Amino acid sequence: MSLLTAMRQGGRGYWLSAPALALYIGLLILPLGLTLLLSFNVFDYEVGVKSDSYTLANYGAVLTDGYFYEIFLRTFWISALVTLLCVVIGVPEAYILSRMGTPWRSVFLILILTPLLISVVVRAFGWSLLLGADGLVNQALQAMGGRPVKLLYTPFAVIIALVHVMLPFMIIPVWTSLQKLDPTAEQAALSLCASQAKVMRLIVLPQVMPGVLSGSLIVFGLAASSFAIPGLLGGRRLKMVATVIYDQYLSELNWPMGATLAVALLLVNLLVMLSWNRMIEGRYKKSLGE
Numbered sequence: 001m002s003l004l005t006a007m008r009q010g011g012r013g014y015w016l017s018a019p020a021l022a023l024y025i026g027l028l029i030l031p032l033g034l035t036l037l038l039s040f041n042v043f044d045y046e047v048g049v050k051s052d053s054y055t056l057a058n059y060g061a062v063l064t065d066g067y068f069y070e071i072f073l074r075t076f077w078i079s080a081l082v083t084l085l086c087v088v089i090g091v092p093e094a095y096i097l098s099r100m101g102t103p104w105r106s107v108f109l110i111l112i113l114t115p116l117l118i119s120v121v122v123r124a125f126g127w128s129l130l131l132g133a134d135g136l137v138n139q140a141l142q143a144m145g146g147r148p149v150k151l152l153y154t155p156f157a158v159i160i161a162l163v164h165v166m167l168p169f170m171i172i173p174v175w176t177s178l179q180k181l182d183p184t185a186e187q188a189a190l191s192l193c194a195s196q197a198k199v200m201r202l203i204v205l206p207q208v209m210p211g212v213l214s215g216s217l218i219v220f221g222l223a224a225s226s227f228a229i230p231g232l233l234g235g236r237r238l239k240m241v242a243t244v245i246y247d248q249y250l251s252e253l254n255w256p257m258g259a260t261l262a263v264a265l266l267l268v269n270l271l272v273m274l275s276w277n278r279m280i281e282g283r284y285k286k287s288l289g290e
Contacts, residue, residue: 090170153235168213177211
């Protein structure tokens with residue numbers, strides 16, 4: 001009787017998860033499948049998409065065309081640099097946040113999370129006002145006797161705006177990991193005459209590595225697929241993969257090539273993130289002596 005009851009409860013669990021599963025299939029699996037199918041279709045500039053014809057030429061073009069190679073290379077070095085800057089800025093900020101008292105911690109958490117409530121497009125326009133030819137940065141340089149510098153439509157503008165947008169996604173996971181850290185372990189190490197730098201390197205950093213890993217994966221994935229900031233702050237010349245996909249879909253009307261680029265971006269992104277995950281997890285286990 002107990003086995004039958006367990007089977008009924010298990011079946012009930014499957015039925016309860018059915019709506020979420022249907023939503024997952026309808027909003028993720030099905031669109032990805034259709035995008036993958038579209039990437040194999042033939043495109044003709046006179047006829048359009050030939051849904052009954054299939055080819056590998058789109059993937060061949062992505063793999064052999066130097067233009068696409070340059071776009072992917074630019075996308076991933078910018079994403080890697082944004083991730084590195086978020087780690088350098090976010091980890092110390094999360095550590096300071098974890099050491100704050102109750103009132104100030106709540107205030108700074110609100111300050112960190114509030115930008116997430118503002119549209120990325122609005123923030124991108126804000127950065128364009130700051131970094132433009134007549135923006136506040138160049139006005140300040142001219143007031144100090146300097147010359148205006150071209151900041152807008154450069155990699156610098158895209159990187160600084162992406163860091164501003166992605167920083168909360170690094171701070172929160174690291175701060176969550178620090179909440180699990182036992183303060184007495186640090187105090188014990190300091191009482192044994194260990195330096196603060198040694199405590200950070202041998203006790204704190206190994207414990208926060210899961211948070212750093214989670215944050216870096218989120219930041220890298222979002223930065224590599226970002227569209228609004230590269231589109232608004234990078235201009236027409238500084239292309240990233242997402243902006244090229246947009247051009248292929250809406251300017252060239254070459255949907256199969258746009259789908260091919262989207263699939264390629266997804267696959268390369270997954271490859272980089274899985275490799276990074278494996279490397280960091282290996283170092284984390286090694287630091288813990290596992």
